[in-house]
Amino acid sequence: MIVFLLKIIYFCQPIRMEKKRVLLGMSGGTDSSVAAMLLQEAGYEVTGVTFRFYDSEGFEEHLEDARRLASRLNIPHIIYDARRLFRERIVSYFIHEYLSARTPVPCTLCNNELKWPLLAKIADEMGIYWVSTGHYVRKVFLDGSYFIAPAADRDKDQTFFLWGLKQDILERMLLPMGDWTKSEVRAYAAKRGFERAATKKDSLGVCFCPMDYRSFLLREVSPELLLGKGRFVDESGDFLGWHEGYPFYTIGQRRGLGIHLNRPVFVKELRKETNEVVLAPLSSLYKNEMLLKDWNIVDDARLLHRDDVIVKIRYRKQANRCTVSRTEENHLHVQLHEPLESIASGQAAAFYDEAGLLLGGGIIV
Numbered sequence: 152m153i154v155f156l157l158k159i160i161y162f163c164q165p166i167r168m169e170k171k172r173v174l175l176g177m178s179g180g181t182d183s184s185v186a187a188m189l190l191q192e193a194g195y196e197v198t199g200v201t202f203r204f205y206d207s208e209g210f211e212e213h214l215e216d217a218r219r220l221a222s223r224l225n226i227p228h229i230i231y232d233a234r235r236l237f238r239e240r241i242v243s244y245f246i247h248e249y250l251s252a253r254t255p256v257p258c259t260l261c262n263n264e265l266k267w268p269l270l271a272k273i274a275d276e277m278g279i280y281w282v283s284t285g286h287y288v289r290k291v292f293l294d295g296s297y298f299i300a301p302a303a304d305r306d307k308d309q310t311f312f313l314w315g316l317k318q319d320i321l322e323r324m325l326l327p328m329g330d331w332t333k334s335e336v337r338a339y340a341a342k343r344g345f346e347r348a349a350t351k352k353d354s355l356g357v358c359f360c361p362m363d364y365r366s367f368l369l370r371e372v373s374p375e376l377l378l379g380k381g382r383f384v385d386e387s388g389d390f391l392g393w394h395e396g397y398p399f400y401t402i403g404q405r406r407g408l409g410i411h412l413n414r415p416v417f418v419k420e421l422r423k424e425t426n427e428v429v430l431a432p433l434s435s436l437y438k439n440e441m442l443l444k445d446w447n448i449v450d451d452a453r454l455l456h457r458d459d460v461i462v463k464i465r466y467r468k469q470a471n472r473c474t475v476s477r478t479e480e481n482h483l484h485v486q487l488h489e490p491l492e493s494i495a496s497g498q499a500a501a502f503y504d505e506a507g508l509l510l511g512g513g514i515i516v
């Protein structure tokens with residue numbers, strides 16, 4: 152009987168049995184290549200997956216690099232065609248947000264709703280427990296919950312993009328880059344004889360339009376939807392000049408406006424209905440509060456109604472103290488302790504405690 156019961160427990164926990172196996176997202180870049188080496192070195196049986204997210208000239212090269220590395224490390228490697236999903240969930244959203252006069256956060260959305268959940272789904276199908284990437288973050292377990300924490304390399308820290316991940320994913324994440332700096336990672340790859348992985352360029356910006364989102368919109372969106380020429384106005388509605396269509400501007404933008412006034416002006420508001428872009432001095436762009444939708448909280452007690460929470464709405468160079476509460480409409484209300492400029496709807500806000508633990512985040516309404 153006891154043997155029978157033990158067998159039931161054993162078979163009801165198939166995931167437990169696979170705790171030496173890990174599914175790693177392999178982009179072909181330096182970080183995920185070194186992640187594969189480190190995981191293997193730590194004794195894991197690594198399987199690599201490369202997602203085909205969109206068609207680009209460079210993809211075949213990245214894919215070949217991932218394949219070659221997997222073959223040298225003697226690990227299985229699969230390609231997963233995620234083009235339809237990526238187009239529907241990320242690219243269409245990206246275009247729709249600009250056309251709705253909002254500022255999209257495609258990398259945040261991709262990580263939280265596509266990349267990590269897809270890794271977990273494929274891992275489930277393969278009976279693999281752990282999922283991993285080359286992200287520069289750590290995770291910690293505190294009072295019964297997992298939290299994302301900053302990596303040793305503060306310059307590469309990618310916590311800002313991961314606030315939407317829930318416990319079911321967090322508990323399965325392996326994050327081998329967390330204790331490494333990028334220069335150590337390059338040196339390690341070189342020392343192991345992986346010269347190509349050691350010297351690859353860092354990826355920059357949004358992967359499917361790394362240069363300029365404006366030329367991407369021009370290529371992807373029909374001209375009628377972009378509306379064309381419209382009025383730059385000041386806060387009183389007075390005409391200041393002509394612009395190229397509201398989707399080509401973002402809140403807080405100063406450069407590239409194509410208008411020369413005798414004072415510095417910034418984009419304060421985008422008016423979709425009238426195709427107007429409101430320009431104002433920086434002092435007019437400050438706000439004391441914001442509302443978030445589609446939010447995620449890792450731990451209520453560490454986030455809500457406190458005065459020591461830090462909020463970031465930009466990846467770098469900004470951190471403000473705030474107090475967060477829930478509203479009756481199920482938004483998060485963020486009361487900033489000091490005003491913050493250029494808060495754009497559609498952008499993400501990520502919350503941290505003083506030690507840098509990621510407490511959650513949401514999308515600015």
Ligand SMILES: Nc1ncnc2c1ncn2[C@@H]1O[C@H](COP(=O)(O)OP(=O)(O)OP(=O)(O)O)[C@@H](O)[C@H]1O
Pocket residue numbers: 175176177178179180181182183184200201202203204266283284285286353354
């Ligand atoms: N096409 C892809 N297929 C599978 N995993 C991917 C893909 N793109 C990114 N990833 C995973 O997500 C992680 C973070 O990707 P991101 O593009 O933000 O960073 P990166 O610094 O360019 O990483 P890398 O040097 O590994 O390319 C990568 O390290 C990799 O594990």
